[in-house]
Amino acid sequence: MNKESKIKKIKSLLALGxxxxxxxxxxxxxxxxxxxxxxxxxxxxxxxxxxxxxxLNMGRGKKFPDYILxxxxxxxxxxxxxxxxxxxKNSSTNFKYQKTISFIGFDGKEEIAAYVFDNMNRKLNNARxxxxxxxxxTKNSSSRADSYALGWVITVNKRIEKAYETxxxxxxxxxxxxxxxxxxxxxxxxxxNYIDNKATGKTKGKRxxxxxxxxxxxxxxxxxxxxKGVNSNSNRKRQLFxx
Numbered sequence: 001m002n003k004e005s006k007i008k009k010i011k012s013l014l015a016l017g018x019x020x021x022x023x024x025x026x027x028x029x030x031x032x033x034x035x036x037x038x039x040x041x042x043x044x045x046x047x048x049x050x051x052x053x054x055x056l057n058m059g060r061g062k063k064f065p066d067y068i069l070x071x072x073x074x075x076x077x078x079x080x081x082x083x084x085x086x087x088x089k090n091s092s093t094n095f096k097y098q099k100t101i102s103f104i105g106f107d108g109k110e111e112i113a114a115y116v117f118d119n120m121n122r123k124l125n126n127a128r129x130x131x132x133x134x135x136x137x138t139k140n141s142s143s144r145a146d147s148y149a150l151g152w153v154i155t156v157n158k159r160i161e162k163a164y165e166t167x168x169x170x171x172x173x174x175x176x177x178x179x180x181x182x183x184x185x186x187x188x189x190x191x192x193n194y195i196d197n198k199a200t201g202k203t204k205g206k207r208x209x210x211x212x213x214x215x216x217x218x219x220x221x222x223x224x225x226x227x228k229g230v231n232s233n234s235n236r237k238r239q240l241f242x243x
Contacts, residue, residue: 003041010035050106053084054114058099062087067149071124072101072117074157078164079113081105120156127152127220131213140210147210151217156224163226 001009013035016028035041058064064085076083084102103110103117132145 003039006035006039007041010041051104052106052108052110053102053104054110055086055100055102056114056118058101060096061099062097064099064101065146065149067124067146067153068101068121070150070157071120071153072103074160075113075117075120076103076105078160079103079105079109079116081110081113123224124149124152124156127217131216131220135213144210144213147213148217148220151214151219152221152224153217154214155218155221156226159221159224159226 010032013028013032017025017032019025019028058068064087069085072083082104084104085099086102087097087099089096090098101117103114105113128145128149131148132141135141135144138144
């Protein structure tokens, strides 16, 4: 029996531990604890087995722009996820580098985070393309458009965080501080172990940032519509709908 099968068996026993039959519940928990000791399996191992990954194709290229990463990191934090960057050669694209960003998390939060990021990334790309068109023909127009995109992302990130500030405060008030810290540590370790076993991509090097273009990004980021919707269930899943 491999480790995955052992973990599956232990989780089945733990599920039986909630049985209304006291004898069945006690026996199941005792067997689960015995297996944990025998096979040296800990809570992080059990938690890691529940990790899900939702990948988004980010097109060709080897490196990720800084403004894309800032947006992805901020959204992943909101949904208690981590991001994984991968850039590798793909036979289906004549062995040119293909980029993906994966959101790693639990209970479907990774899929919601990926949806929010994908939605906002399309808005960002459209805004950058429009700005690039407006300055085309000027010196360093591509670099200037990157500066604009950075300003846009900084503003939008702050507005998204503000939209969820009240919700995060409410959730913190309903949790036991000690319990929350313990769970957060287990989840954090599990996510770290998962990501450490994967390859990561690279970010683009620093470029000259134009103050005027960044401020134009700040300005346009203020105009992005952000409507908050909360879908609460036992896992307190959150969803962000962006027009």
